Structure formats: C-alpha cells, structure tokens
Amino acid sequence: MALVTHVTQAHAHHMDSDELRRVIGVASLAPSVHNTQPWQFTVTADGYLEVRADTHRQLRALDPLARQLLVSCGGAIEFARLAIRAAGRACDVDLLPDPGDPRLLAILRPGEACAGTPEEIALVDAAARRRTDRGPYDDNELPPGLLDELRSGVERYGLWLRHIDLPVDRVIVVGALSDAERRLAADPAYVAELKRWTTGEERRDGIPNPTPAWPADRVSDVPLRDFSAQQAHRSTRAGEPPVVERDTLVLLGSVVDDPTAHLATGRALAWLLLRITVSGLAGQPLGQAFDDLAGRVRLGSDLRLIGYPQFLLRMGYGHGAEHTARRRIEDVLVTR
Numbered sequence: 615m616a617l618v619t620h621v622t623q624a625h626a627h628h629m630d631s632d633e634l635r636r637v638i639g640v641a642s643l644a645p646s647v648h649n650t651q652p653w654q655f656t657v658t659a660d661g662y663l664e665v666r667a668d669t670h671r672q673l674r675a676l677d678p679l680a681r682q683l684l685v686s687c688g689g690a691i692e693f694a695r696l697a698i699r700a701a702g703r704a705c706d707v708d709l710l711p712d713p714g715d716p717r718l719l720a721i722l723r724p725g726e727a728c729a730g731t732p733e734e735i736a737l738v739d740a741a742a743r744r745r746t747d748r749g750p751y752d753d754n755e756l757p758p759g760l761l762d763e764l765r766s767g768v769e770r771y772g773l774w775l776r777h778i779d780l781p782v783d784r785v786i787v788v789g790a791l792s793d794a795e796r797r798l799a800a801d802p803a804y805v806a807e808l809k810r811w812t813t814g815e816e817r818r819d820g821i822p823n824p825t826p827a828w829p830a831d832r833v834s835d836v837p838l839r840d841f842s843a844q845q846a847h848r849s850t851r852a853g854e855p856p857v858v859e860r861d862t863l864v865l866l867g868s869v870v871d872d873p874t875a876h877l878a879t880g881r882a883l884a885w886l887l888l889r890i891t892v893s894g895l896a897g898q899p900l901g902q903a904f905d906d907l908a909g910r911v912r913l914g915s916d917l918r919l920i921g922y923p924q925f926l927l928r929m930g931y932g933h934g935a936e937h938t939a940r941r942r943i944e945d946v947l948v949t950r
C-alpha cells in the first residue's frame with residue numbers, strides 16, 4: 615500500500631507529453647554557436663527531461679574542446695528550466711549527473727505545482743522574440759540599474775560580469791578580437807567549417823544570412839565576427855568620417871574553467887539574453903577571441919581579471935533581426 619501511495623505521488627508531479635514537448639520547443643529556441651543546436655532531449659519513464667550533447671554537431675575546427683558546445687547546451691537547459699517554471703512546476707536541475715556518460719549534460723526534474731514568478735513568465739515570453747542582432751544599435755542609454763541587475767543575476771549561476779567601459783579595456787578587447795580574426799581567417803579548416811554553417815540555403819540549422827546591412831556611414835568600434843572569413847569588415851565611404859558606434863560591452867566569466875562552468879556560462883548567458891529582451895534590448899556574442907583557450911586566457915590577464923573570461927557580448931537597442939530557423943522537435947527528441 616505504501617508503495618502505491620509513493621508511485622501515485624511521483625506521477626502527480628508528471629508533466630504530460632504535450633507539456634514536455636512545449637518545454638522542448640522553448641529549449642530549442644536557445645542560442646547556439648553557428649546555430650548548430652548541438653542538443654538532444656529524452657523524456658524518461660519517470661517524466662524527467664534529459665539533455666544530451668549531440669557531439670556530431672560539434673564544430674571541430676572552431677571548438678575542438680567542445681566548450682562552445684557546452685555553453686550552447688547550457689542555454690537550452692536554462693530555457694527548458696524556465697519553461698517548466700513558467701508552466702507552474704518546481705524544477706530541479708542536476709548537471710553532469712553521470713560521470714560514466716559525459717554526453718548526459720543535465721536531468722531536469724519537474725516537481726510539485728508551484729506558480730512561476732512574473733519574471734520567469736516574462737523571460738519565457740521573451741524566448742520567441744529574442745534574436746542575435748548583428749546590426750547597428752542606437753546610442754540610447756541602458757535602463758538605469760540594468761547592468762547591476764545583470765551582474766547579480768549572473769552571480770546566481772556562479773558567474774561574474776564585467777562591464778568593459780574603460781577606453782584602455784576596450785582597446786585590449788578590440789586587439790584580442792582582431793588578432794583572433796586574423797588567426798581564424800588563416801585557418802583553412804575554420805574557413806571551410808564556417809562556409810558549411812553559413813550556406814544561405816533553406817535549412818533548419820546554421821546561419822543563412824549572418825551579415826545584415828549596416829548604414830554606409832556607421833561602424834562599430836569593435837570587430838564583429840566576420841562570417842565571410844575574408845577579413846571583410848565594412849569600411850565607410852572614402853573621405854567621410856564614419857559614425858563610430860560604442861555599444862555596451864559586457865564580459866561573463868567564471869572562477870574555474872571546467873565543463874560545469876561552461877554549462878553554467880550557457881545558463882547565465884541564456885538568462886541574460888532573455889532579461890535584456892524583456893527590456894527591449896538586443897545582444898550579439900563576440901566569440902572570436904574566445905574560440906581558443908590561449909586567446910581567452912590572454913584576454914583575462916590583459917584585463918587584469920581573476921578567473922576565466924567565457925563570453926563577450928555587445929548589447930543595445932537594435933532595429934530588429936530575422937528569426938533563425940530551428941530543427942523540428944521530432945529531430946531533437948530522442949527515444950531511448
């Protein structure tokens with residue numbers, strides 16, 4: 615009799631399969647490096663959601679250590695957790711639960727009914743509107759207090775956030791991004807891989823149109839990733855001084871540099887991107903300087919930081935960006 619009671623209670627916490635499909639739909643909207651969407655989901659007999667790395671989708675040239683794959687999957691884990699919370703369930707997240715199965719990145723356990731907070735509901739609402747915006751941003755000030763909120767928000771994930779506002783620090787960041795781009799453009803494996811993921815054809819992954827048009831008289835003061843891999847950063851019309859855009863730059867970093875920290879980075883980044891979307895802001899990761907460990911470590915020491923830089927982001931008021939397609943739920947939902 616005791617056993618029957620136990621089983622009934624456990625099932626009372628189940629989300630039904632339609633609810634879990636909706637959760638997977640939200641998780642699939644997470645950002646991922648080159649829109650590789652390197653994740654798989656499994657619903658267990660207990661009604662838990664397992665998130666696995668799809669290592670076939672790892673970018674071997676850009677990301678040989680799978681750090682960016684883990685950051686991407688961390689985003690999907692956090693989107694899924696928020697979706698479970700917004701659906702009115704408690705949710706436990708167990709990261710890297712099985713040392714014998716390193717592809718199993720997380721188990722999410724929906725629990726008892728527990729209404730999502732207004733913030734959680736607003737964040738999930740923002741998931742469908744959020745886009746990586748690689749276009750120009752307006753110069754308007756950020757909402758007061760937002761950077762402080764972002765700083766304490768990422769701390770909940772064990773990360774730190776540094777606003778790169780001193781001119782001397784921006785020079786260091788610009789140097790690191792340009793050096794990285796030169797190095798990457800000279801690597802034929804990187805260039806071939808980039809081409810495969812930015813072909814422009816109709817498909818459900820990759821980035822078909824990564825370089826939006828900028829007004830002819832405007833440039834950013836930091837090099838954005840050059841998706842043509844030809845160091846083809848825009849130059850303005852000869853003879854006319856350009857308007858130089860100085861977007862807000864923030865750096866996320868961790869105290870240690872291991873797979874758990876990479877997943878935590880993805881979770882913090884996911885929260886941050888949704889939070890700025892709620893305030894009407896857009897963001898673009900500036901990944902080049904972080905594609906190799908040496909670049910990240912050098913940037914950290916040049917900026918006099920303790921710990922490991924994990925992610926650099928420009929943010930501001932954008933003008934809208936196109937939605938980038940996602941794979942179907944059937945393609946990411948794996949039965950075991």
Ligand SMILES: Cc1cc2nc3c(=O)[nH]c(=O)nc-3n(C[C@H](O)[C@H](O)[C@H](O)COP(=O)(O)O)c2cc1C
Binds near residue numbers: 646683686689899900
């Ligand atoms: C780990 C990681 C690295 C990324 N690096 C870059 C980058 O260097 N430059 C860039 O423009 N976008 C970068 N992105 C954004 C992805 O290209 C973007 O999330 C993906 O194409 C899906 O588009 P969406 O964010 O608009 O949904 C990165 C995203 C992640 C998660």
